[in-house]
């Protein structure tokens with residue numbers, strides 16, 4: 001274990017507790033000295049007793065990294081600090097130095113060595129470390145195994161992890177690290193190397209955004225004389241749409257008759273209260289930018305005749321109000337594309353009121369664009385855009401077309417073939 005800071009010490013003691021033989025090293029000799037004396041180098045509830053127990057059992061030791069020590073190891077785990085640079089980028093210099101130290105001690109090793117990066121690093125960093133320091137060492141593979149513990153509850157978080165993630169430069173290396181945690185509750189998610197690196201950033205961004213959201217809603221509630229705690233506690237009671245996986249899949253921009261309208265009203269009312277809510281204020285701007293990204297991807301499709309599956313803002317409805325697909329079609333027509341649209345729930349003759357007004361004011365010739373079935377959509381198009389989730393039958397028929405297809409609901413371009 002390289003690095004005996006908050007993450008390294010807890011990981012070293014925790015892995016020893018799970019029965020593994022762990023040798024801890026650190027550039028800071030005071031941390032080594034503390035562990036050697038069965039002490040924790042810093043306060044963390046339950047850590048010192050776990051260190052002492054495992055030192056006594058002979059499963060945990062600390063000292064300096066030598067060629068012999070490295071030779072005896074199957075895995076070197078790096079829990080090195082990755083602080084911020086002045087420009088916000090992460091500083092990987094300590095990790096580089098640690099990898100350089102390992103490479104210098106490898107000698108003519110032939111048995112496999114897994115270098116497991118537990119530090120938080122941006123996607124691509126592990127591949128770069130492997131290439132820079134271990135290019136000539138085919139026995140070395142690299143793994144990203146991010147840590148999700150929280151200081152203050154770190155020991156409990158290690159033994160009862162909220163998430164276990166491993167991604168490796170080889171499947172065997174990822175499996176070797178995943179197996180370390182076999183006795184912990186919860187399955188290990190074995191993912192790609194870059195996913196493992198990114199997931200840590202995604203989790204921390206999500207946590208920060210949740211706190212920002214709760215604080216902005218709480219501030220709005222206070223300004224209105226409403227109890228902030230009651231609002232958020234009630235919000236959290238909804239485990240289907242709020243505290244759930246709902247709305248957490250990357251896809252196309254949102255729209256419809258409620259989300260844009262209600263966000264606009266909330267932001268307007270907050271501004272009248274002289275309340276700045278930058279997070280909530282940025283949500284519609286974020287959505288507009290996402291719509292523009294989608295439009296740019298559609299413009300990049302080859303062919304002038306674009307067939308679009310879906311017109312309403314989501315599947316299973318004929319509500320066209322504020323559908324981002326209508327904005328997409330307006331743009332495509334403006335750019336001279338010939339557009340055809342099929343939506344299984346849209347029969348123009350059945351639509352009326354504000355719903356009809358919205359689509360007709362944006363697309364006066366909508367009746368000429370709508371086709372009655374998927375076969376017509378396919379035969380009148382050079383490329384397809386799936387802008388709304390399609391059921392299995394519709395997906396199979398779109399795929400059978402063999403046309404270049406952009407699936408905006410999954411944020412991916414692909415050429416579907418039968």
Ligand SMILES: NC(=O)c1ccc[n+]([C@@H]2O[C@H](COP(=O)([O-])OP(=O)(O)OC[C@H]3O[C@@H](n4cnc5c(N)ncnc54)[C@H](O)[C@@H]3O)[C@@H](O)[C@H]2O)c1
Nearest residue numbers: 003005006007026027028080081082094098119120147151
């Ligand atoms: N602290 C947390 O709550 C937490 C939680 C999850 C992930 N992380 C991430 O884990 C990583 C480590 O964080 P931390 O809080 O444990 O950092 P830390 O600063 O407490 O510990 C890092 C240790 O690495 C040692 N070190 C630096 N260069 C070394 C080298 N070449 N050889 C040996 N030891 C070396 C330092 O002396 C230090 O003891 C960071 O990337 C951090 O973002 C931290």
